[in-house]
Amino acid sequence: xxxxxxxxxxxxxxxxxxxxxxxxxxxxxxxxxxxxxxxxxxxxxxxxxxxxxxxxxxxxxxxxxxxxxxxxxxxxxxxxxxxxxxxxxxxxxxxxxxxxxxxxxxxxxxxxxxxxxxxxxxxxxxxxxxxxxxxxxxxxxxxxxxxxxxxxxxxxxxxxxxxxxxxxxxxxxxxxxxxxxxxxxxxxxxxxxxxxxxxxxxxxxxxxxxxxxxxxxxxxxxxxxxxxxxxxxxxxxxxxxxxxxxxxxxxxxxxxxxxxxxxxxxxxxxx
DNA sequence: ACTGGCTCCTGAGGGC
DNA sequence: TGCCCTCAGGAGCCAG
Numbered sequence: 001x002x003x004x005x006x007x008x009x010x011x012x013x014x015x016x017x018x019x020x021x022x023x024x025x026x027x028x029x030x031x032x033x034x035x036x037x038x039x040x041x042x043x044x045x046x047x048x049x050x051x052x053x054x055x056x057x058x059x060x061x062x063x064x065x066x067x068x069x070x071x072x073x074x075x076x077x078x079x080x081x082x083x084x085x086x087x088x089x090x091x092x093x094x095x096x097x098x099x100x101x102x103x104x105x106x107x108x109x110x111x112x113x114x115x116x117x118x119x120x121x122x123x124x125x126x127x128x129x130x131x132x133x134x135x136x137x138x139x140x141x142x143x144x145x146x147x148x149x150x151x152x153x154x155x156x157x158x159x160x161x162x163x164x165x166x167x168x169x170x171x172x173x174x175x176x177x178x179x180x181x182x183x184x185x186x187x188x189x190x191x192x193x194x195x196x197x198x199x200x201x202x203x204x205x206x207x208x209x210x211x212x213x214x215x216x217x218x219x220x221x222x223x224x225x226x227x228x229x230x231x232x233x234x235x236x237x238x239x240x241x242x243x244x245x246x247x248x249x250x251x252x253x254x255x256x257x258x259x260x261x262x263x264x265x266x267x268x269x270x271x
Numbered sequence: 272a273c274t275g276g277c278t279c280c281t282g283a284g285g286g287c
Numbered sequence: 288t289g290c291c292c293t294c295a296g297g298a299g300c301c302a303g
Contacts, residue, residue, distance in 0.1 A: 002296065002297090003296060003297090006296075032280095034279075034297090034298085034299085058297080058298095072297080072298090073296095073297090074279095074280095074296095074297060074298085075280090075295070075296060075297055075298095076280090076281080076282090076295085076296085091281085108280095108281095109280075109281050109282065110279080110280045110281050110282085110295090110297095111279080111280055111281080112279065112280070112297060112298080113297090127299095152273075152274095153273080153274080154273075154274065154275095158274095158275095161297095161298095163297090163298075170296055170297070171295090171296055171297085172296055173296090217296075239296095259274090259275075259276090260275085260276070260277085261295095261296095261297095262294080262295085
């Protein structure tokens with residue numbers, strides 16, 4: 001379920017706990033994630049040192065000398081570091097065990113996440129190569145969104161959530177950013193004015209930055225690698241607030257479905 | 272080329 | 288207490 005802030009919070013949590021450690025072995029309890037967990041992991045990783053813990057979009061990149069482990073948390077994935085001998089929980093599917101006895105443990109009830117292995121440049125992996133810019137990159141700007149959306153009838157909210165347009169903006173932050181930018185979520189992407197895309201770019205960046213600072217958003221079960229919940233939940237202006245009063249104008253927050261996802265908005269503030 | 276719909280899977284919560 | 292229904296933070300794939 002994590003969006004970019006939750007993945008970044010996870011990255012920051014696990015990095016100091018695994019960087020420089022040597023893998024002893026990989027234990028796969030259940031290989032049936034989004035794609036089957038590659039048997040390459042158990043062959044390639046033993047003896048390898050974690051050289052870097054990076055993020056691209058919602059993927060975590062664990063870099064080793066011989067390749068990169070790409071981890072996607074899906075909707076319900078969690079990573080935590082615990083002693084290998086500590087008690088296992090239901091839905092602990094994969095463990096990367098280090099020579100110091102600690103273990104990077106992947107838990108994912110719905111199993112929508114993935115563990116992919118690539119020996120080559122991870123940015124050229126099929127799952128990553130066609131992704132759009134990072135929201136904090138210089139090439140994510142108003143004119144870019146304006147051009148990308150030209151002539152498109154798709155509603156602006158699913159447009160914003162399209163990882164080929166910009167990465168990392170999931171269902172919660174898409175609603176929040178559109179609220180902050182004053183744009184109705186069901187407006188056709190191609191009808192949004194360039195000046196409104198400028199507001200949207202700023203809104204996306206502000207919201208994601210604030211959410212990262214708060215350690216992510218916990219709706220149901222997000223927790224960081226150290227088990228802390230996210231504290232951005234208290235700052236959500238519209239998400240999950242259907243029927244309640246808009247914090248800005250007092251109108252009733254409404255809910256509608258766009259692209260099979262719940263969207264929340266203020267009919268007065270957003271046009 | 273776009274768009275909407277379906278899909279993977281488990282669990283929580285509401286209504287009866 | 289239990290059953291059934293809907294919904295959930297992602298995103299690939301398919302038909303039209």
